[in-house]
Amino acid sequence: MEADILKKAIKLSKDILKMVVENGDIAVDCTAGNGKDTIYLSELIGKNGKVYSFDIQEKAIDNTKKALMEKELLNRTVLICDGHENILQYVKEDIKCAVFNLGYLPGGDHSITTLPQNVIKAIEGCLELLQPGGIITIVCYTGYDGGKIELNTLINYLSNLDQKKYSVANYKITNQINEPPQLLVIEKHKQG
Numbered sequence: 078m079e080a081d082i083l084k085k086a087i088k089l090s091k092d093i094l095k096m097v098v099e100n101g102d103i104a105v106d107c108t109a110g111n112g113k114d115t116i117y118l119s120e121l122i123g124k125n126g127k128v129y130s131f132d133i134q135e136k137a138i139d140n141t142k143k144a145l146m147e148k149e150l151l152n153r154t155v156l157i158c159d160g161h162e163n164i165l166q167y168v169k170e171d172i173k174c175a176v177f178n179l180g181y182l183p184g185g186d187h188s189i190t191t192l193p194q195n196v197i198k199a200i201e202g203c204l205e206l207l208q209p210g211g212i213i214t215i216v217c218y219t220g221y222d223g224g225k226i227e228l229n230t231l232i233n234y235l236s237n238l239d240q241k242k243y244s245v246a247n248y249k250i251t252n253q254i255n256e257p258p259q260l261l262v263i264e265k266h267k268q269g
């Protein structure tokens with residue numbers, strides 16, 4: 078049976094990344110968590126690429142490291158136990174994509190969450206580093222304290238990005254009763 082056309086936010090984010098990211102590219106996972114997105118990116122960038130992966134929690138960096146080792150992908154990644162808002166201190170090369178999966182660490186302390194002011198600072202850094210044609214995907218959850226404010230703050234900020242340089246999209250399944258995650262995507266135009 079063929080898959081539905083309308084996808085969940087995470088699946089759509091992955092499909093968009095797959096269309097853009099190529100072997101040898103540089104990618105950034107701004108919220109490593111348990112490493113699923115870092116693994117996905119490490120597979121997309123291939124042997125010649127590199128993934129920078131950030132998280133503020135040592136537990137998340139350890140979980141990501143273990144997950145990468147199991148898949149023999151650790152040598153394609155640079156794991157950084159620091160906030161994504163400090164991205165420009167660590168990443169000194171152009172990037173093809175950046176990925177955010179906001180909220181708290183699944184299986185971890187639910188009171189440690191991403192914060193909109195840090196995410197915006199990180200996005201600003203990513204926009205400086207992003208190659209023309211590059212993509213930033215942000216999966217936002219509204220079902221926990223602070224999640225709705227975070228989403229609205231980001232939509233507000235992103236809606237004011239210069240349309241000559243960027244396109245911004247907001248994807249949401251509107252008829253689902255249990256607050257589904259939403260996807261924000263920023264594309265840097267090839268010619269701006």
Ligand SMILES: C[S@@+](CC[C@H](N)C(=O)[O-])C[C@H]1O[C@@H](n2cnc3c(N)ncnc32)[C@H](O)[C@@H]1O
Nearest residue numbers: 108110111112113114132133160161178182191
């Ligand atoms: C929903 S989880 C990420 C899930 C992950 N992408 C995965 O595939 O398993 C969100 C993560 O963001 C992290 N985080 C919170 N604030 C952060 C910050 N300022 N910089 C980097 N990571 C942060 C949390 O510690 C948490 O692990």
